[in-house]
Amino acid sequence: MNVIWARATASLVLFLVLIGGVTLALGVKVGLAAAVVGLLLHWGFATYQAQRLWRLLDRPAYGTVPSAPGVWGEIYYRLFRFSKRWYQQVRDVEAQHARFIEAIQVSPNGIILLDNEQRIEWCNANAERHFGVDAERDVGQHITHLIRQPDFIHYIGSPREGMDLRMSGMGRKFHKVLSVQVLPYGDHRKVVISQDVTKLERTDSMRRDFVANVSHELKTPLTVLAGFLETVRELPLSEADRARYLGLMEQQSLRMQAIVNDLLVLAHIEGDPKPPGEQRVNVRTLTQHLRDEAMGLSGGKHTIHLDIDPGVGITGAENEIASAFGNLVSNAVRYTPEGGVIDVSWRAEDGYGVFTVTDDGIGIPAEHIPRLTERFYRVDRSRSRGTGGTGLGLAIVKHVLQRHEARLSIRSQVGRGSQFAVHFPRHRTVLLTVTDEEMDDADYPYDAEVSADVAADVAARIGD
CATH class of the missing domain: 3.30.450.20 (PAS domain)
Structure with a gap:
């Protein structure tokens, strides 16, 4: 027997005892009248509480529990406990639904x-x-x-x-x-x-183009080599012709070797997850070597000017930076006609290290500039092969600069030349102490105003 039945039974027994006592004390008529009055009072009380319960169920308000004596108080209490459990279950379901929606949204x-x-x-x-x-x-x-x-x-x-x-x-x-x-x-x-899947489709398209371009780039020198080998093996040749053919074969072999080397460099840079080190790079010394290599590539057919601020350096992987700078300078030599001028500069601008290569060469049409750093992309395929480039130089430059958090800007005008500028972030731009003795030992000219106080001057421009 639960508590409600127990309380109801106890109330009934108490009521009967009271009626019996009244009957014994005052007579049967008075006892019956008391019983009728008691039943009417009980009916009215029950009706009132039933009306309260009806209103509560019709317009439930969580946390609002009427107070009442006896069985009705127990009923209200039980309803409160039930509604509390139900309310908590609803909140749990709503929270779970909200988490599910959040998961789908992300x-x-x-x-x-x-x-x-x-x-x-x-x-x-x-x-x-x-x-x-x-x-x-x-x-x-x-x-x-x-x-x-x-x-x-x-x-x-x-x-x-x-x-x-x-x-x-x-x-x-x-x-x-x-x-x-x-x-x-x-x-x-x-x-x-x-x-x-836009990026995936673009990557897949670039992969197909890359495979096709590599095959095409290697097919030409291989065809030349196969043709010359057949000629040398089957035809009687003079020593002069034999030497000329062997020289052309060597040239095509070197071209294939250059393509393979650039592919290996590019694969190494792309596949290295580690950020470049914090090695301090002396750009003055680096550009001196680049100038010597460019003069060798030019064969004395171009004028190459250097304007290098010796008090500014950068941090990073020196071999990668040398590869990027070297590709920019060699491209300027290749695409500048004989007698052209190439200017190479390095300075600090608003705290950023800026390396610039400017030429007065053939220039680049504006529609081609956004795609210049794609592998094997060529503005003019026939002209590009004649210069001896592999078509991978600017792709290497792009990936090196990405690893060093630098950016490449290109400005060009057809027939008037091009400018390639590399902007290094402030945290990779550093100061170098330059002495008068080092200035005198330099084998290329600096501005006359540059002196032993250059470090202070650079510090004022770069800032802490």
């Missing part, structure tokens, strides 16, 4: 939930960006009224659901490629899952 995929008639029930933020829908405005809209590409309309109603569908041109401001899947779930409902 998903890199777009997700759209459809009802059994393919109308939108809910979608996350990525789906809004992918398809241009609105999570609030478009609820209840049929999915094909909003995504009207014929491929998608055919796909969502076909047995191919669950397979991957590639959709192109989804972006409003730029070209975008989506991978879309439609999967069934629940009671004839569907979920649309989308993934932005």
Whole structure:
């Protein structure tokens, strides 16, 4: 017997005892009258409490529990405990639902939930960006009224659901490629899952182009080598012709070797996850070596000027920086006609170390500049091969600068020349102490005003 039955039984027994006592003391009539009055009072009390309970159930208010004596107080207390447990369960479900929604919102995929008639029930933020829908405005809209590409309309109603569908041109401001899947779930409902694969498609396209370009670049010297080997082996040649053919074969071999070496350098730079070290690089000494190499490549056909601030250095991987700077200088030599002028400068500008290579060469059309750092990209393929370049120099420059948190800016005008400027961040730009003796030992001219006080002057321009 529970507490409610116990209290009800006890109340009934007490009532009967009281009525019996009144009857014995005052007579049967008085006892019956007392019993009737007691029953009416009990009925009125029960009716009042039932009305209170009805109002409570009709308009429940969590935390509000009426007070009452006896059985009704126990009923109200039990209802309060029940509502408390129910309220906590609801809060737990709501919290779990909120966590689930948050998890879907941070998903890199777009997700759209459809009802059994393919109308939108809910979608996350990525789906809004992918398809241009609105999570609030478009609820209840049929999915094909909003995504009207014929491929998608055919796909969502076909047995191919669950397979991957590639959709192109989804972006409003730029070209975008989506991978879309439609999967069934629940009671004839569907979920649309989308993934932005634009970068993946671009990378895959670059990989295909890279393989094709490498094959094309190596095919030419291999064809030349095979042809000359067959000629040397099968035809009687004079010593002069034999020497000339062997020289051409050596030239093509060196060209293939240069391509392979640049590919290895590029693969090493791209595959090295470690950031470059903090080795201090003396740009003055580095550019001196670059000038000597450029003069050898030029064969005395160009004028090369250096304007180097010896009090400014950088930190990083010296071999990588030398490779990047060397590619910029050698490119200037290759693409500047005979008699042209090439200016190489290094200085601090607003705390940034800036390395600049300027030439008065053939220049670059504006539409080609954004793609110059792609591997094997050539503005003019026939002219580029004639210069002896591998088509990988600026790709190496790009990856070296990325590792050193530097950026490359390019300005060019067809027929008037080009300027390539490398900007190093402030935390990689350092001061070097330069003495008068070192200035006198330099084998190329500096500005006359540069003296032993150059470090102080540079410090004033760079700042702490």
